[in-house]
Amino acid sequence: MRKLKLVMVGNGMAGVRTLEELRKIAPDMYDITVFGAEPHPNYNRILLSPVLAGEMTIQDIILNDLQWYADNEITLHLGKKITQINRTQRKVVAEDGTEAEYDRLLLATGSNPFMPPIPGKDLPGVISYRDIKDTDEMIDAAARYKHAVVIGAGLLGLEAANGLALRGMDVTVVHIADWIMERQLDRTSGKMLESALAKKGMKFALNKQTAELVAGESGRVCAVRFKDGETIPADLVCIAAGIRPNVELAEKAGIHCDRGIVVNDTLQTYDPRVYAVGECANHRGTAYGLVAPLFEQAKVCANHLAMFGIGRYQGSVTSTKLKVTGIDVFSCGNFSGGEGTEDIVLHDPGAGIYKRVVLKGDKIEGAVLYGDTKDGSWYFQMLKDGQDIREIRDHLLFGNSHLGDAGHKGANSAAAMPDEAEVCGCNGVCKGTIVKAIKEHGLFSLEDVRKHTKASSSCGSCTGLVEQILASTVGGAYTPADSSSKAICGCTDLSHGDVRKAIRDQKILSAQEAIATLGWKTPNGCATCRPALNYYCLSTWPHEALDDPQSRFINERAHANIQKDGTYSVVPRMWGGLTTPDELRAIADAAEKYKVPTVKVTGGQRIDLLGVKKEDLPGMWSDFAKAGMVSGHAYGKSLRTVKTCVGAEHCRFGTQRSMDMGVKLEKMLFGMWSPHKVKLAVSGCPRNCAEAGIKDVGVIGVDSGYEIYVAGNGGIKTEVAEFLCKVKSDEEVMEYSGAFIQLYREEAYYLDRTCHYVQRVGLDYIKEKVVNDEANRKALYERLLFALQGYKDPWIEHAETPVLRRQFENLSV
Amino acid sequence: MTTTLEADVDWKRVCTVDEIPILGSRVVNSPAHGAIAVFRNGDGEVFALRDRCPHKAGPLSQGIVHGKTVTCPLHSWKIQLEDGQAVAPDVGCTKHFPCKVEDGAVFLQL
Ligand code: SRM
Ligand SMILES: Cc1cc2nc3c(=O)[nH]c(=O)nc-3n(C[C@H](O)[C@H](O)[C@H](O)COP(=O)(O)OP(=O)(O)OC[C@H]3O[C@@H](n4cnc5c(N)ncnc54)[C@H](O)[C@@H]3O)c2cc1C
Ligand code: SF4
Ligand code: FES
Numbered sequence: 018m019r020k021l022k023l024v025m026v027g028n029g030m031a032g033v034r035t036l037e038e039l040r041k042i043a044p045d046m047y048d049i050t051v052f053g054a055e056p057h058p059n060y061n062r063i064l065l066s067p068v069l070a071g072e073m074t075i076q077d078i079i080l081n082d083l084q085w086y087a088d089n090e091i092t093l094h095l096g097k098k099i100t101q102i103n104r105t106q107r108k109v110v111a112e113d114g115t116e117a118e119y120d121r122l123l124l125a126t127g128s129n130p131f132m133p134p135i136p137g138k139d140l141p142g143v144i145s146y147r148d149i150k151d152t153d154e155m156i157d158a159a160a161r162y163k164h165a166v167v168i169g170a171g172l173l174g175l176e177a178a179n180g181l182a183l184r185g186m187d188v189t190v191v192h193i194a195d196w197i198m199e200r201q202l203d204r205t206s207g208k209m210l211e212s213a214l215a216k217k218g219m220k221f222a223l224n225k226q227t228a229e230l231v232a233g234e235s236g237r238v239c240a241v242r243f244k245d246g247e248t249i250p251a252d253l254v255c256i257a258a259g260i261r262p263n264v265e266l267a268e269k270a271g272i273h274c275d276r277g278i279v280v281n282d283t284l285q286t287y288d289p290r291v292y293a294v295g296e297c298a299n300h301r302g303t304a305y306g307l308v309a310p311l312f313e314q315a316k317v318c319a320n321h322l323a324m325f326g327i328g329r330y331q332g333s334v335t336s337t338k339l340k341v342t343g344i345d346v347f348s349c350g351n352f353s354g355g356e357g358t359e360d361i362v363l364h365d366p367g368a369g370i371y372k373r374v375v376l377k378g379d380k381i382e383g384a385v386l387y388g389d390t391k392d393g394s395w396y397f398q399m400l401k402d403g404q405d406i407r408e409i410r411d412h413l414l415f416g417n418s419h420l421g422d423a424g425h426k427g428a429n430s431a432a433a434m435p436d437e438a439e440v441c442g443c444n445g446v447c448k449g450t451i452v453k454a455i456k457e458h459g460l461f462s463l464e465d466v467r468k469h470t471k472a473s474s475s476c477g478s479c480t481g482l483v484e485q486i487l488a489s490t491v492g493g494a495y496t497p498a499d500s501s502s503k504a505i506c507g508c509t510d511l512s513h514g515d516v517r518k519a520i521r522d523q524k525i526l527s528a529q530e531a532i533a534t535l536g537w538k539t540p541n542g543c544a545t546c547r548p549a550l551n552y553y554c555l556s557t558w559p560h561e562a563l564d565d566p567q568s569r570f571i572n573e574r575a576h577a578n579i580q581k582d583g584t585y586s587v588v589p590r591m592w593g594g595l596t597t598p599d600e601l602r603a604i605a606d607a608a609e610k611y612k613v614p615t616v617k618v619t620g621g622q623r624i625d626l627l628g629v630k631k632e633d634l635p636g637m638w639s640d641f642a643k644a645g646m647v648s649g650h651a652y653g654k655s656l657r658t659v660k661t662c663v664g665a666e667h668c669r670f671g672t673q674r675s676m677d678m679g680v681k682l683e684k685m686l687f688g689m690w691s692p693h694k695v696k697l698a699v700s701g702c703p704r705n706c707a708e709a710g711i712k713d714v715g716v717i718g719v720d721s722g723y724e725i726y727v728a729g730n731g732g733i734k735t736e737v738a739e740f741l742c743k744v745k746s747d748e749e750v751m752e753y754s755g756a757f758i759q760l761y762r763e764e765a766y767y768l769d770r771t772c773h774y775v776q777r778v779g780l781d782y783i784k785e786k787v788v789n790d791e792a793n794r795k796a797l798y799e800r801l802l803f804a805l806q807g808y809k810d811p812w813i814e815h816a817e818t819p820v821l822r823r824q825f826e827n828l829s830v
Numbered sequence: 831m832t833t834t835l836e837a838d839v840d841w842k843r844v845c846t847v848d849e850i851p852i853l854g855s856r857v858v859n860s861p862a863h864g865a866i867a868v869f870r871n872g873d874g875e876v877f878a879l880r881d882r883c884p885h886k887a888g889p890l891s892q893g894i895v896h897g898k899t900v901t902c903p904l905h906s907w908k909i910q911l912e913d914g915q916a917v918a919p920d921v922g923c924t925k926h927f928p929c930k931v932e933d934g935a936v937f938l939q940l
Contacts, residue, residue, distance in 0.1 A: 469919045474906075475905070539897055540872050540873075540897055541896045542896055543894075543896045543897075543899075543901065544896065544901035544906065548894075566851070566854075567854045567894070567895065568853075571892040571894075571903040575892070579904070581886070581904065582887075583892075823849070823856075827856070827857045827859050828844050828856055828859070828868075829858065829860070830859075830938065
């Protein structure tokens with residue numbers, strides 16, 4: 018079959034990203050030809066600023082080198098500008114006469130710097146700031162001349178001014194408005210930024226209109242004259258007064274343009290054979306000037322070029338971050354407020370901090386942060402998710418990364434960290450390594466950084482820090498994915514929510530069936546998606562779905578925790594933390610018989626036998642089974658422990674029998690699989706010796722009954738549990754907590770603890786389903802009990818069943 | 831899988847294919863080579879690697895098998911079953927052993 022011909026005009030960031038996406042999903046569909054007016058392969062335009070500042074070289078910012086085009090069999094014409102599109106003959110013609118025919122045409126011509134009609138704008142020494150050529154010219158001028166003037170104090174202008182100042186020039190920034198970056202910052206933060214930049218040596222001429230650029234004797238520009246008559250010296254003038262979509266070519270070919278090439282939600286222009294992506298495109302009235310939206314467009318466009326016909330681009334909310342080393346400014350969404358909005362503002366001039374979050378109703382509309390931007394991506398995420406912030410409103414401005422984060426010495430501001438400071442405590446990755454990887458490999462997303470550096474890929478507590486580093490290195494090119502539509506992993510484009518729904522709607526009964534019916538890109542998924550699919554099937558279709566041991570993490574497959582040396586740990590259940598001399602004797606006997614090197618009391622009120630050989634597990638289990646002890650599931654995404662205090666049984670303050678209650682809860686939930694581990698605690702009075710305040714379900718006895726708290730977490734990030742309701746009897750405690758846990762089991766995404774789930778859906782929703790709606794609560798509780806019916810202790814089962822035991826027996830040659 | 835059958839190579843029978851779970855593995859103890867992980871993938875192909883992850887010596891036999899790759903149970907490096915190489919960006923390699931299936935039996939070349 019003849020391959021279709023795809024021609025791309027414009028060899029920049031949006032276009033090439035589209036080709037990358039296309040090659041991933043339809044590697045053989047097209048013969049691809051690319052025309053680029055610049056003489057360079059695709060490079061990371063946003064890193065021109067660090068190049069100008071002397072922090073990087075051009076070589077460092079190449080994203081796709083010539084080898085990449087060769088490897089992907091793409092015909093590349095560099096330094097050839099297309100001047101004509103012949104739509105009837107379906108071909109494009111370049112300046113030098115080179116022609117190429119197409120079946121599909123992709124326009125990715127970017128934008129042109131806007132040059133205001135100032136007399137003298139064509140003089141030598143007057144440039145814009147868009148590409149490698151401009152950057153080289155500035156670097157060259159900085160070595161030879163003294164005075165630079167930058168016209169326009171937006172992101173681009175300020176980054177240019179910063180670079181020129183670092184290269185030793187005397188720089189004045191001219192701006193027409195009252196304060197700088199007026200499109201991203203409000204007045205207060207704009208003024209703060211101005212004084213910080215002034216301290217770095219930049220001068221500002223605000224409220225000024227340029228009348229003329231004056232030529233010197235050599236014919237090169239020598240001064241800038243303003244409308245008020247003042248004149249300042251200028252050997253280099255950089256005009257950064259905005260950009261205009263580059264539509265010249267499309268317009269000439271009669272393709273409908275209106276402040277950009279007009280495209281629909283599939284990035285198609287009015288000519289169905291012609292697509293457009295990037296800064297040249299106008300989608301629903303907006304032409305974007307930042308990389309993140311362009312990448313989203315690229316993904317959708319590639320999908321349609323590949324003729325899959327799924328996916329629509331529906332526009333983006335953007336955020337910006339100024340890339341000037343040592344200065345932190347962040348803004349996103351609508352931050353100037355307006356009718357029907359409210360502002361929450363924190364302003365600490367002494368500390369150089371300004372934060373303003375704009376709310377509309379209970380949702381975030383926009384945010385501006387100056388000086389302390391660490392919560393930028395958190396606000397942005399909530400903005401994109403449309404999250405209800407009513408419950409956190411009173412501490413919204415204090416941010417997400419205040420207390421409780423562990424593992425990076427409490428550091429939470431990336432800007433202040435030196436390069437050698439450790440960011441990821443799990444994998445020992447320092448800041449410099451992350452910055453280097455982002456720049457060298459052209460990384461734009463958190464996932465990419467995780468893949469390349471391992472930073473934030475283990476416990477995730479440093480995610481916020483890594484996001485900050487990413488944002489300050491690539492500016493607005495970084496955006497957190499909105500959590501609802503994020504794909505599970507690289508094997509699929511479907512999100513956790515989509516998959517849960519499909520498994521329910523289509524009655525899918527195994528991980529393998531899900532992979533086959535839901536269009537997975539890989540034959541058997543991967544270590545990320547398979548455990549999730551297995552859980553979703555089991556929790557949605559209890560007693561019907563097929564449990565696949567090979568889709569479980571080793572701990573769940575071997576019913577023990579794997580250790581760093583490949584041995585295992587065994588934790589027998591001690592109901593409610595209670596034990597007996599017989600049980601202790603059985604543990605002591607097993608420890609001796611199997612030569613267990615370490616016996617430890619865990620933080621979960623029971624005993625851990627560590628360092629057991631895999632071959633010994635079945636024998637040890639059957640010994641425990643004989644003593645009446647069962648698995649503690651210390652290894653599973655499952656019920657872990659129910660901690661108790663001594664309570665009214667013994668304690669002089671006890672109001673309720675907490676040990677009893679704890680044992681009842683643990684017996685009820687025995688054998689339960691869940692999205693992540695589930696821990697409970699029962700305290701006999703508000704002194705709360707069982708630490709119920711940081712458990713998935715915490716029960717606290719009071720004189721008149723029990724208070725139930727949910728969604729606490731004592732791990733990576735301490736989260737205090739929230740009050741759900743107060744009940745009177747033991748039976749009610751079981752029904753309410755059971756219903757809550759079942760709701761979590763049915764709706765949470767795999768590896769979300771209860772705190773993450775409740776953050777997503779809101780506590781009000783939980784109360785609605787569990788507390789207020791009695792019928793629903795009872796139904797949830799019944800479904801839980803049904804799912805747990807007839808559960809057989811895995812230790813007994815494995816000890817009895819030869820096939821299951823096989824994995825513990827080694828072969829030999 | 832290696833199909834060349836040279837006369838002088840020493841093929842050792844280890845088990846039947848059925849004794850290895852699909853998308854799973856078994857451990858073979860060899861006096862000369864230590865623990866060897868023998869994997870079976872979704873297409874019924876069989877592969878053998880030294881049971882030590884190039885990262886921190888994790889037991890690859892205990893990982894999750896997908897495609898022609900196994901994900902190490904300790905820190906999730908991905909190792910290619912065909913040649914023992916780590917999938918980029920991780921770098922490292924563990925020894926692989928030629929392996930074949932004949933009449934439902936699995937043979938290793940040691
Ligand atoms: C044994 C124990 C430490 C101890 O000696 O005390 C322990 C050991 C491990 N914990 Fe833990 N945790 C233990 C109590 C805790 C507690 C305290 C508690 O349960 O009261 C916490 C904080 C409370 C909480 O979870 O809310 C805790 C928070 C974590 C976390 C962070 C969870 C989070 O959502 O933030 C992890 C990582 C994970 O699960 O992804 C973790 C993971 C682990 C793993 C499973 C690491 C792993 O994946 O291999 C450790 C297994 C060691 C082993 O082989 O046995 N462990 N871990 C404790 C076993 C309790 C038990 O009897 O079951
Ligand atoms: C200095 C600087 C800093 C920036 N910083 C950031 C930042 O921090 N964060 C962020 O998100 N964004 C930033 N941007 C913006 C970002 O670089 C752009 O949004 C992005 O590069 C646009 O991609 P594109 O593919 O649409 O256009 P481009 O990358 O401009 O690519 C278009 C290409 O098409 C070529 N072309 C045009 N017409 C023709 C023709 N007729 N024939 C052949 N070739 C043609 C052009 O030469 C150009 O190479 C910055 C931009 C600059 C200049
Ligand atoms: S037991 Fe828990 S805290 Fe201790 S090292 Fe392991 S995961 Fe970390
Ligand atoms: S030992 Fe295998 S990934 Fe670390």
